[in-house]
Amino acid sequence: MNLEDLHNKTILITGSAKRIAREIVLDLSKYKPRFILHYRNAVKEVEELLNEVKTFCSESYYIKADFSVRQERDDFIKRISQENVDIVINSASVFPKMDTWNNFDYELFQKVFDVNLYTPASIIKHVFPKGKKGIVINFLDASLDFNFTDHFIYRLSKISFEKLTYMLAKELAPDVRVNAISPGAILPPAQLNEYDQIEEKKEKEEIINFYEKSKQKIPLKISGDPKYIIHAVRFLIENDFLTGVNIPVDGGEFI
Numbered sequence: 001m002n003l004e005d006l007h008n009k010t011i012l013i014t015g016s017a018k019r020i021a022r023e024i025v026l027d028l029s030k031y032k033p034r035f036i037l038h039y040r041n042a043v044k045e046v047e048e049l050l051n052e053v054k055t056f057c058s059e060s061y062y063i064k065a066d067f068s069v070r071q072e073r074d075d076f077i078k079r080i081s082q083e084n085v086d087i088v089i090n091s092a093s094v095f096p097k098m099d100t101w102n103n104f105d106y107e108l109f110q111k112v113f114d115v116n117l118y119t120p121a122s123i124i125k126h127v128f129p130k131g132k133k134g135i136v137i138n139f140l141d142a143s144l145d146f147n148f149t150d151h152f153i154y155r156l157s158k159i160s161f162e163k164l165t166y167m168l169a170k171e172l173a174p175d176v177r178v179n180a181i182s183p184g185a186i187l188p189p190a191q192l193n194e195y196d197q198i199e200e201k202k203e204k205e206e207i208i209n210f211y212e213k214s215k216q217k218i219p220l221k222i223s224g225d226p227k228y229i230i231h232a233v234r235f236l237i238e239n240d241f242l243t244g245v246n247i248p249v250d251g252g253e254f255i
């Protein structure tokens with residue numbers, strides 16, 4: 001699919017209000033697709049984003065849903081299953097602050113897997129019934145092959161999501177292409193406040209230190225930037241001969 005063909009296509013992107021997903025929306029909006037923007041809590045941010053993309057497509061809209069809450073998740077799935085979606089970008093995920101083997105329990109496990117695995121799988125299933133053509137781009141994590149034990153359940157969920165990507169690439173071919181992007185150190189890590197909501201790091205010194213430390217670990221010795229993710233998204237949309245591919249965008253950090 002050429003990017004110019006996105007005009008009048010419908011793109012569903014989860015977790016769209018902030019960070020990398022927001023930059024993807026802003027970049028693709030110039031091709032005038034219709035967006036369905038999912039968000040959880042960032043109502044101000046998603047309203048601002050919608051106002052920007054409506055300049056190009058007035059039929060775009062947003063949906064609020066907390067994917068860890070069954071009723072909200074079910075309502076979301078029911079609504080989008082009634083839409084004619086052409087591209088799904090699964091960006092939303094939960095990244096718990098306290099996620100170690102020591103505090104491993106069922107409640108946390110269920111929450112993380114509901115958001116990071118079950119929901120994107122359900123979205124794909126309901127948006128692309130048998131015979132429906134489309135594109136799926138899943139967001140993973142560049143460090144998954146290294147078996148780090150921090151953020152224990154989060155990593156388990158993303159490893160499972162990676163396998164789901166490969167399995168669905170086979171299962172849904174030739175109608176749906178299913179690929180993934182695994183970002184490395186693209187942006188300074190978000191902080192979680194006491195309400196488990198993302199807060200951006202705002203201290204200039206913190207941001208500078210993050211990028212300087214990152215460059216020391218990255219073989220290419222350059223800082224991450226959302227534009228590198230955007231390039232990968234464009235590539236996966238345009239290349240009709242790719243499915244079951246996971247592109248690490250990490251400057252070679254996890255070779």
